[in-house]
Amino acid sequence: MVRIILLFALCFSASLFSQQVSGTVTDEEKSPLPAVLVFNMKTEQKTYTNLNGEFTIEASVNSELRFIRQGFERRSKVIRERDFTNPLIVSILRIPGEIEEVKIAYKPIGDLNKDLKNYGDTKSVKKLKGETAKYIRSESTEEVLAPKSGEFVQPVGQGFFIGGPNSQWDDVDFMQFLIENLGNDFFTDDLQLNPSEIQPFIYYVFQNFERREVLFRGICTQYDLSRFIKEAISKLEVYRKNLPNVPPKKKKNK
Incomplete structure (x- = not known):
């Protein structure tokens, strides 16, 4: 009887206290995904998957984990008792890109004179090209060269570099x-x-x-x-x- 009570107490405590849950996050092609945010909705603890798509996070039974990465649909997983012994395999799907509908404003009718008038640049496009060409030919001023709001300005100071000539990246x-x-x-x-x-x-x-x-x-x-x-x-x-x-x-x- 004492053994049964002890076993019940151990199982009950395991369901209350946090344990480590490990797993791997992949895309729909089963390729591992790095830098996926793994967020515990109950404790607000978070971690990121490594380059092999692997992660480890504290969780308890019935904790909800959310897997988030830009360009992918968000995925949720409710933790069960078996998840503490069996690594999770979580697959998240890419968000399909929306392709804008192409509208044809004019359909050729076979009359060369009329068809030519409806092809080429519109008046607004011609105006924009003209202004762009004028801008390119004009002299630069301090106001033109000044950085706009939000633009990166090359910092000046020790410790900033863009990589050597033999570097793979800059x-x-x-x-x-x-x-x-x-x-x-x-x-x-x-x-x-x-x-x-x-x-x-x-x-x-x-x-x-x-x-x-x-x-x-x-x-x-x-x-x-x-x-x-x-x-x-x-x-x-x-x-x-x-x-x-x-x-x-x-x-x-x-």
């Missing part, structure tokens, strides 16, 4: 990788940035972010991805205050 490649793999939701939802601030903020973080090996090899590991996420979170406040991104002071050995 900073633009690395930036695109971060946006594609972390998703815009990481920057707009987690960091509360405007879409126009994403690229300037990444370059701001780059100023004192060690990435020589990433650029040289053209490979961003899960460790490098985690380093960037940590650095981005730590630099968010100073970026909002428009302060310079200075490197941390080195402690002097006594």
Whole structure:
């Protein structure tokens, strides 16, 4: 009788307390997906899948996990007792791109004179091309060359570089990788940035972010991805205050 009670108590406690749930997230073609946000709706704990699409997160029975990545449909999974011993295999589907309907304003009737009048640029397009050509030929001024709101301005200072001549990537490649793999939701939802601030903020973080090996090899590991996420979170406040991104002071050995 004591053994039965003890067994019941152990099962009951396992259902109450959090345990680690592991698994893999793939697309519809069974390819592993990195940088998928795994969010526990009950505890609000979150993690990201690694380059092999693998993740581990704390959860309890009946916890709801949500899997989120830009360009994919959101997927939910309610945790059962068996999920603590059997790794999860979660597949999320890509969002199909919408193709705009092409409307034909004029159908040829076989009359060459009338057909020619309805082909080529419209009046508005001709006007735009004329203004563009005039702009290109005109002299540049300080007002024209000044950066617009939200545009990236090349920072000046020590520690900012775009990669050596033998590097596989430059900073633009690395930036695109971060946006594609972390998703815009990481920057707009987690960091509360405007879409126009994403690229300037990444370059701001780059100023004192060690990435020589990433650029040289053209490979961003899960460790490098985690380093960037940590650095981005730590630099968010100073970026909002428009302060310079200075490197941390080195402690002097006594």
